[in-house]
Amino acid sequence: MNPLPYRKPRPFLVVYQGASPFFHRLQARVAAARLPLFPYPLELQDPFQALSCLRLLDFAGLALEEALPPPEGVRLEAEAERAGRVDLLLPYAGGVLGQHTEGLALERFLSRNYPGARALWLGPLRPHLAPALRPLGQVSVAAESFAEGDAFLARLPKGVRGYVVLRREEAQALALRSDLLIHAGGRLPLELLQPFHHLLALIPLDPRLGERVEGAHGPEALLDLRVEVVLEGLGF
Numbered sequence: 001m002n003p004l005p006y007r008k009p010r011p012f013l014v015v016y017q018g019a020s021p022f023f024h025r026l027q028a029r030v031a032a033a034r035l036p037l038f039p040y041p042l043e044l045q046d047p048f049q050a051l052s053c054l055r056l057l058d059f060a061g062l063a064l065e066e067a068l069p070p071p072e073g074v075r076l077e078a079e080a081e082r083a084g085r086v087d088l089l090l091p092y093a094g095g096v097l098g099q100h101t102e103g104l105a106l107e108r109f110l111s112r113n114y115p116g117a118r119a120l121w122l123g124p125l126r127p128h129l130a131p132a133l134r135p136l137g138q139v140s141v142a143a144e145s146f147a148e149g150d151a152f153l154a155r156l157p158k159g160v161r162g163y164v165v166l167r168r169e170e171a172q173a174l175a176l177r178s179d180l181l182i183h184a185g186g187r188l189p190l191e192l193l194q195p196f197h198h199l200l201a202l203i204p205l206d207p208r209l210g211e212r213v214e215g216a217h218g219p220e221a222l223l224d225l226r227v228e229v230v231l232e233g234l235g236f
Contacts (some may be wrong), residue, residue, distance in 0.1 A: 013037055026039050035231070035236050037234070053065070068108040069085060074086065087102055101233065103131060141164055152194070175194070182200045190212065
């Protein structure tokens with residue numbers, strides 16, 4: 001077996017606020033695969049302050065725990081441009097490249113597990129994640145207002161846009177026609193859950209909710225995929 005080509009170990013900044021499950025998963029993956037990276041956690045109010053150090057100190061890149069609107073002068077990958085957010089910044093000869101790995105991870109998860117499924121989004125809308133729902137067959141939303149829900153769906157291709165519902169009775173009727181429920185936070189009415197549903201929770205999942213549906217996924221599934229996407233962006 002031919003040995004892997006030598007690559008100079010490089011530090012990799014991870015900017016976060018408070019506890020960071022993403023950093024710990026990334027660190028574990030790097031250690032298990034013996035990658036030439038040194039993930040370095042850093043707490044900064046303005047993470048883009050570190051951009052000027054990337055090339056100067058030969059950092060492999062900068063990852064953000066939470067995606068933010070990109071600063072000026074950053075070239076954006078397609079997903080980051082659609083989302084209007086970045087959470088991975090990589091130095092290159094001409095400047096800095098921005099990616100939106102959270103969106104890429106969600107899109108990859110849906111492509112692998114629920115291509116063409118009918119989905120209902122429940123809880124606070126996250127417009128920057130709307131473009132990542134493209135693998136689904138139809139996306140509907142339970143929103144606070146029609147304008148808010150319509151603006152969310154407008155970020156999707158026309159063929160994927162479903163319905164906007166405002167009342168609980170409407171959401172319950174639409175849930176009966178959905179395969180996948182995406183819970184983004186807040187109270188999840190139990191009457192929406194059916195034994196044939198699959199549930200994707202973007203917040204920590206109450207195990208009791210998983211018992212009411214056919215299949216349930218918590219944010220850990222997306223974190224693992226996000227680590228995968230970040231390492232791919234770094235060339236591993």
